[in-house]
Amino acid sequence: xxxxxxxxxxxxxxxxxxxxxxxxxxxxxxxxxxxxxxxxxxxxxxxxxxxxxxxxxxxxxxxxxxxxxxxxxxxxxxxxxxxxxxxxxxxxxxxxxxxxxxxxxxxxxxxxxxxxxxxxxxxxxxxxxxxxxxxxxxxxxxxxxxxxxxxxxx
Amino acid sequence: xxxxxxxxxxxxxxxxxxxxxxxxxxxxxxxxxxxxxxxxxxxxxxxxxxxxxxxxxxxxxxxxxxxxxxxxxxxxxxxxxxxxxxxxxxxxxxxxxxxxxxxxxxxxxxxxxxxxxxxxxxxxxxxxxxxxxxxxxxxxxxxxxxxxxxxxxx
DNA sequence: TTATTAAAAGATAAAAAGGTCTTTTAATAA
DNA sequence: TTATTAAAAGACCTTTTTATCTTTTAATAA
Numbered sequence: 001x002x003x004x005x006x007x008x009x010x011x012x013x014x015x016x017x018x019x020x021x022x023x024x025x026x027x028x029x030x031x032x033x034x035x036x037x038x039x040x041x042x043x044x045x046x047x048x049x050x051x052x053x054x055x056x057x058x059x060x061x062x063x064x065x066x067x068x069x070x071x072x073x074x075x076x077x078x079x080x081x082x083x084x085x086x087x088x089x090x091x092x093x094x095x096x097x098x099x100x101x102x103x104x105x106x107x108x109x110x111x112x113x114x115x116x117x118x119x120x121x122x123x124x125x126x127x128x129x130x131x132x133x134x135x136x137x138x139x140x141x142x143x144x145x146x147x148x149x150x151x152x153x154x
Numbered sequence: 155x156x157x158x159x160x161x162x163x164x165x166x167x168x169x170x171x172x173x174x175x176x177x178x179x180x181x182x183x184x185x186x187x188x189x190x191x192x193x194x195x196x197x198x199x200x201x202x203x204x205x206x207x208x209x210x211x212x213x214x215x216x217x218x219x220x221x222x223x224x225x226x227x228x229x230x231x232x233x234x235x236x237x238x239x240x241x242x243x244x245x246x247x248x249x250x251x252x253x254x255x256x257x258x259x260x261x262x263x264x265x266x267x268x269x270x271x272x273x274x275x276x277x278x279x280x281x282x283x284x285x286x287x288x289x290x291x292x293x294x295x296x297x298x299x300x301x302x303x304x305x306x307x308x
Numbered sequence: 309t310t311a312t313t314a315a316a317a318g319a320t321a322a323a324a325a326g327g328t329c330t331t332t333t334a335a336t337a338a
Numbered sequence: 339t340t341a342t343t344a345a346a347a348g349a350c351c352t353t354t355t356t357a358t359c360t361t362t363t364a365a366t367a368a
Contacts, residue, residue, distance in 0.1 A: 001155045004356070007249040027314065040358050047316060059315045060365025093272075095161040097299045105295065106288060107272055114268035118247075118261055134260055141259065143251060158326070181344065194328050201346060214335025215343045309368100316363070324355070333346070338339105 006083045008037045009045050011141050013079055016055060016067050017131035025057075025064030036144040045083065052082035067127070076130055077122040089119070160237045162191045163199050165295050167233055170209060170221050171285035179211075179218030190298040199237065206236035221281070230284055231276040243273070 002010075012031050020026045028046060032039030046065055049055045056068045080089065092099035092108070099105045101112075125133070134141060156164075166185050174180045182200060186193030200219055203209045210222045234243060246253035246262070253259045255266075279287070288295060 001247065002249075004249065010248060025314095029314095038357060041356065043315080044317095044357085050316090057315060058365070059313080059363070061313045061367060063314050063365065065315085093155065094164060094295070095156075095158065095297060096295065097297055103293070106284065107275060110268065110271050110275065114264070114271075117264050117268075121261060121264065130260065139257070141248070141250065143249060179344095183344095192327060195326070197345080198327085198347095204346090211345060212335070213333070213343080213345045215337065217335065217344050219345085312367080313365085314363105315365100317361085319358100319360080321358075322356080324353100326351100326353075328349105328351070330349080331347085333344105335343085335345100337342080 001089065002080065003084050003088070005041075005045055006080050008035075008042060009049060009079050009083050010076055011035050011143070012037065012042060012046075013049065013055060013067075013127060014131045014134065014141060016065060017072065017127050018135055020064075020066040022066060022068065025062060025066045027064045031065070035142045049079070049082060052078075054079055054082055072128045073126050075123055075126055077119070079127075080122065089115070155243065156234065157238050157242070159195075159199055160234050162189075162196060163203060163233050163237050164230055165189050165297070166191065166196060166200070167203065167209060167221075167281060168285045168288065168295060170219060171226065171281050172289055174218075174220040176220060176222065179216065179220045181218045185219075189296045203233070203236060206232075208233055208236055226282045227280050229277055229280055231273070233281075234276065243269070 012035055015031050015035055016026060028039050028043045031037075032042045046055065046057070050057050050065075053071070054074050055065055055071055057063070057065050077086075080086065092105050093111045094105045094107065096105045099108055101108070166189060169185050169189055170180060182193050182197045185191075186196045200209065200211070204211050204219075207225070208228050209219055209225055211217070211219045231240075234240065246259050247265045248259045248261065250259045253262055255262070
């Protein structure tokens with residue numbers, strides 16, 4: 001549904017939202033280590049997010065990535081759109097070209113409410129609101145395995 | 155969420171369910187044309203489904219693919235498991251390694267009910283029941299564009 | 309103004325997904 | 339028993355995704 005690239009982009013942008021501002025810029029290396037993402041890959045993603053005006057950057061000593069006030073008003077769907085495009089998120093679950101409420105695939109009426117739900121969440125909250133919601137719960141998003149387990153989580 | 159391979163496998167197995175039986179076997183070519191899937195690719199998938207005992211085959215004149223009585227008792231989740239494995243369907247929507255109800259990602263409580271829903275549908279109906287439900291509604295699943303449109307369907 | 313720092317850019321490469329083609333094997337009908 | 343049919347097997351190819359490495363550019367601090 002989402003590519004790894006999108007997932008990395010979301011997690012690291014939310015990291016920026018919580019830990020950076022115009023005065024406190026953050027290097028790729030720091031973020032990559034903290035959320036456990038390959039850093040050269042993240043560097044590439046960040047270039048693209050900068051071009052898409054989702055995040056900001058400056059070079060040189062004390063340079064790095066950060067969110068400007070304008071950036072903070074973007075939402076998670078902007079990130080997904082910038083990296084994957086929105087088509088990946090739309091489209092029939094079984095791949096049918098013609099699948100809608102008058103001609104639904106067998107899982108259409110299970111999938112559509114879910115999509116509307118998650119789309120609303122990704123579109124209606126700003127990145128800051130999203131990050132705040134996470135911080136308020138005391139959570140910290142990382143791909144690290146704090147307590148490695150062999151089973152896939154549900 | 156599902157690979158193309160899984161989607162093709164589901165659609166073509168459901169096609170077999172409706173159109174084949176031990177006496178009436180169907181060639182890859184016929185199915186590929188009917189549901190609009192690349193036929194050499196489908197041939198590969200079918201080899202794997204035969205090895206996984208999801209469908210049956212016989213060679214030679216009047217040979218082809220079909221569902222045995224045992225095959226008909228399999229469910230859609232068996233197809234997905236055989237092609238993609240089940241991990242692709244499980245796993246956190248944002249890719250977090252540790253995401254559960256005590257330590258949920260921001261969309262956990264939107265994603266989990268959906269997954270339970272669709273998993274139940276894929277697991278609790280046999281392939282025949284699934285196919286019958288579709289046929290009863292008068293539907294026919296294909297990837298063909300009957301009336302080509304430029305917009306991605308929702 | 310020079311050394312240093314960190315991103316930008318772009319070339320390269322490995323892995324996975326998606327797809328094609330050719331040869332071999334097995335079944336069966338003539 | 340031979341020709342024919344259709345799957346099985348496996349080699350091969352292409353594209354996309356994921357990832358790495360090297361060089362260049364810009365900012366800044368000494």
